[in-house]
Amino acid sequence: MTEPWTLECSACDATGAVHGLPGVCPACGAPWLVRYAFLPRPEARTRLRERRGGMWRWREWLPLRDDEEPVSLREGSTPLLAVPRVARRYGLRRLLVKEEGVNPTGSFKARGLSAAVTRAVLGGARRLVVPTAGNAGVALAAYAARAGVTARVYAPRTTPPVLLEQIRLFGAELELVDGHIGDCGTRSRAYAAETGAVDVSTLREPYRIEGKKTLGLELAEQFGWSLPDAIVYPTGGGTGLIGMWKAFAELREAGWVTGHTPRLFSVQSSGCAPVVRAFERGADACEPWPDPRTVASGLRVPSPLGGRLMLRALRETGGGAVAVSDAELEAAARELQVLEGVDASPEGGAALAGLAALVRGGLVDPSERIVVFNTGAGWLYRT
Numbered sequence: 001m002t003e004p005w006t007l008e009c010s011a012c013d014a015t016g017a018v019h020g021l022p023g024v025c026p027a028c029g030a031p032w033l034v035r036y037a038f039l040p041r042p043e044a045r046t047r048l049r050e051r052r053g054g055m056w057r058w059r060e061w062l063p064l065r066d067d068e069e070p071v072s073l074r075e076g077s078t079p080l081l082a083v084p085r086v087a088r089r090y091g092l093r094r095l096l097v098k099e100e101g102v103n104p105t106g107s108f109k110a111r112g113l114s115a116a117v118t119r120a121v122l123g124g125a126r127r128l129v130v131p132t133a134g135n136a137g138v139a140l141a142a143y144a145a146r147a148g149v150t151a152r153v154y155a156p157r158t159t160p161p162v163l164l165e166q167i168r169l170f171g172a173e174l175e176l177v178d179g180h181i182g183d184c185g186t187r188s189r190a191y192a193a194e195t196g197a198v199d200v201s202t203l204r205e206p207y208r209i210e211g212k213k214t215l216g217l218e219l220a221e222q223f224g225w226s227l228p229d230a231i232v233y234p235t236g237g238g239t240g241l242i243g244m245w246k247a248f249a250e251l252r253e254a255g256w257v258t259g260h261t262p263r264l265f266s267v268q269s270s271g272c273a274p275v276v277r278a279f280e281r282g283a284d285a286c287e288p289w290p291d292p293r294t295v296a297s298g299l300r301v302p303s304p305l306g307g308r309l310m311l312r313a314l315r316e317t318g319g320g321a322v323a324v325s326d327a328e329l330e331a332a333a334r335e336l337q338v339l340e341g342v343d344a345s346p347e348g349g350a351a352l353a354g355l356a357a358l359v360r361g362g363l364v365d366p367s368e369r370i371v372v373f374n375t376g377a378g379w380l381y382r383t
Contacts, residue, residue: 005063007032007206010309018063021123021198022206024305031306032206033246034063039254048221053077055111055214061250063119063210070118071147073104075111076214080222080371085339090356093367096228097342098219101377105139105166107345108215108375112239113139115211116200121147127197129154131184133236133297134163135376140200141170152191154184159297160381180292182302202237203305212240216247219371220257228262229368230319232355234347234375235266235275236301238310245313262371264319265364266310267354269294269326272302275310279321284308295326296346298375320363324353332356333378345381348374 007016011030016022024031040060051057055076056064064070079099087095100108113136120128129152130140137153144151151172155164156179167174177184185201192199202208220227227248233241241264251257268276272292278285286307292300304310314321324332326346333349336342344352351372358364 002037004038004065005034005036008035009033019123021120021125023199024204031203031309034206034210036250039250042255045225045256055114055211058214058217061213061217062115063207068122070114071121071143072114073110073142073146075103075114076218078102078218080219081340081342083336083340083342086335086352089335089339090359091366092359092370094369096369096371097336097340097348098215098371098373099342100373100375101343101345101348105135105142106377106380107135107139108212108240108373109135109139110142111211111214112136112208113143113200113211115207116205117143117147119207120198120200120205121149125149125198127152127195128200129188129191129197130200131155131181131188132159133181133300134159135298135380136202137172137174138163138166138170138380141167141172144172145170152197154187154191156180156184156297160383162380162382163297166380180300180302182288202239208239209243209246212243213247215240216244217251219244220247220251225257226259227257228371230263230265230364230370232265232267232351232358232364232370232372234296234299234350234354234373235268235310236298236347237304238266238275238306240373240375241266241313242306242309245317261317264313264317265354265358266314266319266321267350268321268323269296269299269329269350270323271326272300273323274302274304275307276321276323278307278311279314284311286311296329296350297381298345298347299350320358322354322357322361324350324357328353336374337378342374343378344374345376345378347376348372348378
C-alpha cells in the first residue's frame, strides 16, 4: 500500500519511513520534511465549507490517514482581525493581525503540538518530552493530557510564572533549569535517551511543522484564495515561518492559489537575534547567540535548529529579517491592546514593532496587504 506521505531530509538526499517515531535525519542530523503523495485538487475546497472549525478540517493536507482521529482541542480557525487605528498610526493602508492567542492553550503552539502528539501517540509513544520557553510546554502538557500519556517539560527558571503554572495545571512533570532553552534542550534529549520518551522539540520530529502549516492554509482561505503581500512573523524556533513557507508552496502546486508568494519577514529581539545576524551577513546558517536576553521568552532561542530553513524561506520569498528592542516590542504590544483590544504577547508586539522598522526602511510598502502575527495571549506573561 502506498503511504500518503513520505519523509525527506531538508539538507541531504535521504528519505525516511513514516512508520514509528522519526526524529531527525540519521545521515546528517537535519530536520525531516513531510512530502505528500497527492495534494487535494481545487474542487476539494467545497469540503472545507461542510466541516466545523479547527485545523483538522484540513486533514487532507495533514499527516493523518483516513481511519485515524487526531488528538485535538479544536485548535486553529483563528481570526484575521483588521486593526485600522494601529494601521493609521503607522500610515498603512491595510493591516491585519492573525490572532493566535485564542487557541485552546493560548498560543500558536497548540497547532504544532496537536499534530506532533497525534503522530507520536499513533506511533506508540506513551511518554513525551519537550524543552520550552513557555508556550510549547503548556501545549504539550494539555495535549498529552488529552491523549492520556505522560509529559515532561524542561523550562528556564526565568519563564513567566503564569506559563509555568499552566504547565503544572495540565499535569505535566515540570523541571526548571538555570539557563536558556538550549540548556533545556540538552536536558530534554538526555531524558529521552535515558527513558525512551519521544522528544517533540522544535524540528526534532517532522510533524510540528505540519500543524503550523495550517497558519498558511487558513490565511489563503481568509484572503479568498489569494495571499497577502507581506507577512511579519516573530521568530524563535521558526516552525511557523517554515510551515507557512511550505504551505504556500503546496497550495500553489495544488492549484488552490495563484499569484506571488508573500514576502516573509522574521522579527527577533535585539537581545537574541541569530536569524537576523545570519541574514544580514549573507550566511547559510545561524551561529549561536551568546547570553540571550529578552522579555519575549518565545524569542529567546539562541541556536535554532531550523536556521537554514528559515534563511531559505526569507530569501526565496524576497523577505528579510529585523531586530527590535524590548522597549519597542513592549510599546507595540501595548498599542495593540489599548487601540484595538488585541491582548498581544511580547512576541506579537515584536511583530508590530518589526513592521514599523521595515516600513521605515522601505522594505514594506504602506499600500500593501500586510499580516502580522500575534502568536500568543498577553495574559500568559503577566507576573
